[in-house]
Amino acid sequence: MYRWWRELDFKSKASFSRDRLMENYLWSMGICHEPQFSECRIGLTKFVCILTVIDDMYDVYGFLDELECFTDAVIQWNMEAKEELPEYMKPIYIAMLEFGNELADNIFTNNGLNTLPYIKNEWVNLCTAYMVEARWFYGRYTPTLEEYLKNAWTSVGGPGAMLHAYLLTQGSQLTEASLESYNHGSQLVYWASLMTRLSDDLGTSKAEGERGDVAKSIQCYMEEKGVSEEEAQDYIKGLISYSWKKMNQESAKPSIPKSIVNTCLNMARTAHCIFEHGDGIGNSIGVTKDRLISLIANPIPLR
Numbered sequence: 001m002y003r004w005w006r007e008l009d010f011k012s013k014a015s016f017s018r019d020r021l022m023e024n025y026l027w028s029m030g031i032c033h034e035p036q037f038s039e040c041r042i043g044l045t046k047f048v049c050i051l052t053v054i055d056d057m058y059d060v061y062g063f064l065d066e067l068e069c070f071t072d073a074v075i076q077w078n079m080e081a082k083e084e085l086p087e088y089m090k091p092i093y094i095a096m097l098e099f100g101n102e103l104a105d106n107i108f109t110n111n112g113l114n115t116l117p118y119i120k121n122e123w124v125n126l127c128t129a130y131m132v133e134a135r136w137f138y139g140r141y142t143p144t145l146e147e148y149l150k151n152a153w154t155s156v157g158g159p160g161a162m163l164h165a166y167l168l169t170q171g172s173q174l175t176e177a178s179l180e181s182y183n184h185g186s187q188l189v190y191w192a193s194l195m196t197r198l199s200d201d202l203g204t205s206k207a208e209g210e211r212g213d214v215a216k217s218i219q220c221y222m223e224e225k226g227v228s229e230e231e232a233q234d235y236i237k238g239l240i241s242y243s244w245k246k247m248n249q250e251s252a253k254p255s256i257p258k259s260i261v262n263t264c265l266n267m268a269r270t271a272h273c274i275f276e277h278g279d280g281i282g283n284s285i286g287v288t289k290d291r292l293i294s295l296i297a298n299p300i301p302l303r
């Protein structure tokens with residue numbers, strides 16, 4: 001994975017973006033830790049790495065007209081579309097396309113299923129949601145909390161991560177019918193993604209606001225209701241508790257495949273863990289570094 005990441009060379013080609021391979025691996029370890037899901041952990045880490053570069057491009061680097069071009073190119077989903085993009089966007093677009101196409105090709109070879117429309121759809125939804133936030137930022141517009149969350153449960157990457165986790169954990173069991181049963185989990189994916197977004201905002205929005213980013217749930221609620229930051233944080237914590245109840249309710253539904261239940265609950269748990277002491281991803285220090293060292297570099301010996 002390190003070789004893949006180094007060869008993409010975003011450190012120099014997209015120096016504005018976060019270089020967080022290990023931290024991104026923590027997400028995938030939290031979402032599917034079982035030994036048989038090694039391929040899923042690799043795929044999910046790649047997904048989060050590419051997502052993070054694209055997120056930084058929309059949040060802090062790209063001009064609005066450039067971002068509109070990138071969003072259009074994602075909708076087109078073909079290599080010719082990259083010709084219309086600014087130079088710095090081309091390697092990012094290529095990385096996303098190659099990663100998505102390779103995953104779809106592998107599944108087609110092994111299972112005879114065309115999953116490209118599903119994969120493409122998640123990237124289109126994600127970039128369209130980033131675009132909405134970029135327009136708000138450039139227009140100096142602060143949405144209401146409801147308006148913000150309607151977009152932000154997608155822009156956190158939860159639905160995209162859950163589709164990738166599903167495709168990568170199913171192995172030979174992935175069929176046309178199981179792809180359809182994925183849709184039964186859509187409410188659960190929604191609540192788990194909302195929970196991830198709210199935890200992310202509780203942990204990161206202060207630093208993001210200071211470096212210049214779109215208003216997050218806390219600022220939206222403060223402005224809408226004219227309340228203090230503390231009151232807004234308490235309100236968001238209440239929404240997190242509510243989302244957990246909804247997730248538990250959805251998880252108990254027999255129509256939802258167990259693998260979706262597991263990865264959704266695990267994503268919400270991982271978000272709690274990563275953001276409970278602040279921004280666990282934005283910097284490579286503190287609790288996240290200690291966790292990476294004790295989980296990966298110096299794990300507790302099992303025997």
Ligand SMILES: CC(C)=CCC/C(C)=C/COP(=O)(O)OP(=O)(O)O
Binds near residue numbers: 048059200
């Ligand atoms: C498995 C999943 C869901 C991974 C997503 C990782 C993530 C939240 C990246 C963006 O962080 P951010 O705090 O910069 O996000 P934003 O800019 O959207 O607030």
